Amino acid sequence: MKNNADFLQQVSHHGVSSSNTGKDAAGSVRITKHVIGSIIELAAIQVEGVARIAPITSPWAKILWRSQPQRGIAIDIRDNTIYTDVYLVVKHGFQMTEVGLCAQEAIAKALRDMIGMQIGEINIFIQDIS
Numbered sequence: 176m177k178n179n180a181d182f183l184q185q186v187s188h189h190g191v192s193s194s195n196t197g198k199d200a201a202g203s204v205r206i207t208k209h210v211i212g213s214i215i216e217l218a219a220i221q222v223e224g225v226a227r228i229a230p231i232t233s234p235w236a237k238i239l240w241r242s243q244p245q246r247g248i249a250i251d252i253r254d255n256t257i258y259t260d261v262y263l264v265v266k267h268g269f270q271m272t273e274v275g276l277c278a279q280e281a282i283a284k285a286l287r288d289m290i291g292m293q294i295g296e297i298n299i300f301i302q303d304i305s
Contacts, residue, residue: 206290208250208252211250211252211257211259211286211290212246212248212250214282214285214286214289214290215248215250215259215261215282215285215286216228216246216247216248217285218278218281218282218284218285218286219261219263219278219281219282221281222274222277222278222281223269223274223277224265224266224269224270224273224274224277225263225264225265225266225274225278226263226264226265226266226304226305227263227264227305228246228247228248228261228262228263228264229247229262229263229264229300229302229303230246230247247261247262247263247302248260248261248262252292253295255292255293256292256293256294256295257286257292257293257294257295258295258296259282259296259297259298260298260300261278261282261297261298261299261300262300262302263275263278263299263300263301263302264301264302264303264304264305265301265303265304265305266304266305267304267305271301271304274301275299275301276299278297278299279297279299282297283297
């Protein structure tokens with residue numbers, strides 16, 4: 176069950192540790208990309224003006240050598256750092272740039288608070304309005 180593509184962060188019972196070798200007496204905990212995606216989604220949809228995550232796939236992901244988005248969220252992890260593209264639908268009447276910036280901040284805070292990993296990029300793509 177050790178698939179490096181699926182598992183991204185190993186933590187000990189003492190907290191998040193990118194240097195933990197997994198040889199702790201208590202064992203190890205691994206957080207999947209699916210969980211990271213859930214954290215990103217929950218943080219984004221709580222931002223005022225975000226209607227939902229846009230369920231799309233983008234040809235740009237392949238061109239830019241990024242993972243294909245699932246649920247409107249693409250996640251790459253390199254050197255214990257998260258890089259993500261998030262595709263949003265914004266509610267009508269909200270300033271899109273402001274909503275995008277607030278979503279970036281909310282996602283970064285949620286990732287730091289919940290798993291303690293470094294944030295490389297959080298790219299927001301506004302796909303539609305509702």
